[in-house]
Amino acid sequence: MKGVILAGGTGSRLRPITHTGPKQLVPIANKPVLEYAVDDLVEAEIDEIGIILGNKGRDEIQEYFGDGSDWGVEITYIVQGEPLGLAHAVGCAKDFVGDDSFVVYLGDDLMREGITELVEDFDSEKYAAGIGLQEVDEPSRYGIVDVNDGGDVIQLVEKPDDPPNNLALIGIYVFTPAIFDQIESLEKSWRGEYEITEAIQGLLDDGKRIQSHMVYGWWKDTGKPEDILHTNRLVLDGIKTSIKGTVENEESVTGRIELGDGSVIEQGAVVRGPVSIGEDTTIRSDTYLGPYTSIGDKCVIDGGHIESSVVVGESEISAERTIVDSLIGRKATITANHKKKPDGERLIIGQNSSLEL
Numbered sequence: 001m002k003g004v005i006l007a008g009g010t011g012s013r014l015r016p017i018t019h020t021g022p023k024q025l026v027p028i029a030n031k032p033v034l035e036y037a038v039d040d041l042v043e044a045e046i047d048e049i050g051i052i053l054g055n056k057g058r059d060e061i062q063e064y065f066g067d068g069s070d071w072g073v074e075i076t077y078i079v080q081g082e083p084l085g086l087a088h089a090v091g092c093a094k095d096f097v098g099d100d101s102f103v104v105y106l107g108d109d110l111m112r113e114g115i116t117e118l119v120e121d122f123d124s125e126k127y128a129a130g131i132g133l134q135e136v137d138e139p140s141r142y143g144i145v146d147v148n149d150g151g152d153v154i155q156l157v158e159k160p161d162d163p164p165n166n167l168a169l170i171g172i173y174v175f176t177p178a179i180f181d182q183i184e185s186l187e188k189s190w191r192g193e194y195e196i197t198e199a200i201q202g203l204l205d206d207g208k209r210i211q212s213h214m215v216y217g218w219w220k221d222t223g224k225p226e227d228i229l230h231t232n233r234l235v236l237d238g239i240k241t242s243i244k245g246t247v248e249n250e251e252s253v254t255g256r257i258e259l260g261d262g263s264v265i266e267q268g269a270v271v272r273g274p275v276s277i278g279e280d281t282t283i284r285s286d287t288y289l290g291p292y293t294s295i296g297d298k299c300v301i302d303g304g305h306i307e308s309s310v311v312v313g314e315s316e317i318s319a320e321r322t323i324v325d326s327l328i329g330r331k332a333t334i335t336a337n338h339k340k341k342p343d344g345e346r347l348i349i350g351q352n353s354s355l356e357l
Helices: 033-043 058-065 086-091 116-121 178-184 196-205 225-236
Strands: 002-007 048-054 074-081 102-106 109-111 129-135 143-147 153-158 167-175 210-214 219-221 257-259 270-272 275-277 287-289 293-295 304-307 322-324 333-335 354-356
Touching (some): 002 086, 033 048, 033 058, 033 102, 033 109, 048 058, 058 074, 086 196, 109 167, 109 225, 116 210, 129 196, 153 196, 167 196, 178 196, 196 210, 219 225
Parallel strands (some): 048 074, 129 210, 257 275, 270 287, 275 293, 287 304, 304 322, 333 354
Antiparallel strands (some): 109 219, 129 167, 143 153, 143 167
16 A cells, blocks of 8 residues: 655645745744654554645655655655645545555644554455544534445545534545546536545445544644644654753753753743753743744744744744743844733744844
């Protein structure tokens, strides 16, 4: 079985962060979103991966992952160009897939439990496709899947007014090559896109069987800043302490902490986990950091209080302020205006920004 990761989205909902880089490389707990998808495929013992690229960010993604050898896989890059829907993106993988079954993973989604069970359970002799489902609280907001008592899919309904159940399609699929005939016969939807749900429904209409697979644990789409921050919290909840840098006063550091090589938590700084700190970063005295905060590589945090936030990297924050629920882009500079004394700042700061608080 092969793996196909869809990474062609423009990240418009994450601006200004994505003005200067692809959304698929925005870090969650100091690891790019897209890398979690690669790791899940590796865990499922899939060693041939095709990454579908759009017009934006393709060079950065290829530079980061290279040929895949660092992950023990072989990566093929496939250019979609302008995003015309999920079905169009999947169709671009036809030559790469050949006659094999394949997993499709949305590159800006994260799943706590991974995809190993979904892959192992799929029977390509009986089914033309398999789809991941999860129970949701507001089914009218999702694509809902109706299933029979045996777990076979009966129908897909997009954002129904009267949902048959609360089982939502979450964006993880297993397909046989039969899906490509359906994609080639599609017409654009009212959104101007080729819809993967219509292609799956086409398989059903042609008498093919579709397998459903319940996914437990959390699943998150990281398309918006608040999603990045929430997912960062969820991932940090599962980290283990790993101290590779220097902690000058261990008594001031509590909870689970990741501290990268070359990083220093100076005497007088207070860090409350869970917190992830990258490499070559300095947390200076009189800084209060955490919980639920990720600080990237090559940052300097000098004073103030940062909580429930993501600092992408190569940034300097020297404002003696409380910064909460914030997403701060690469190479940002935040300094203090001592005439202003707010209770707390909530920020979304793009790359190379300079801000005085």
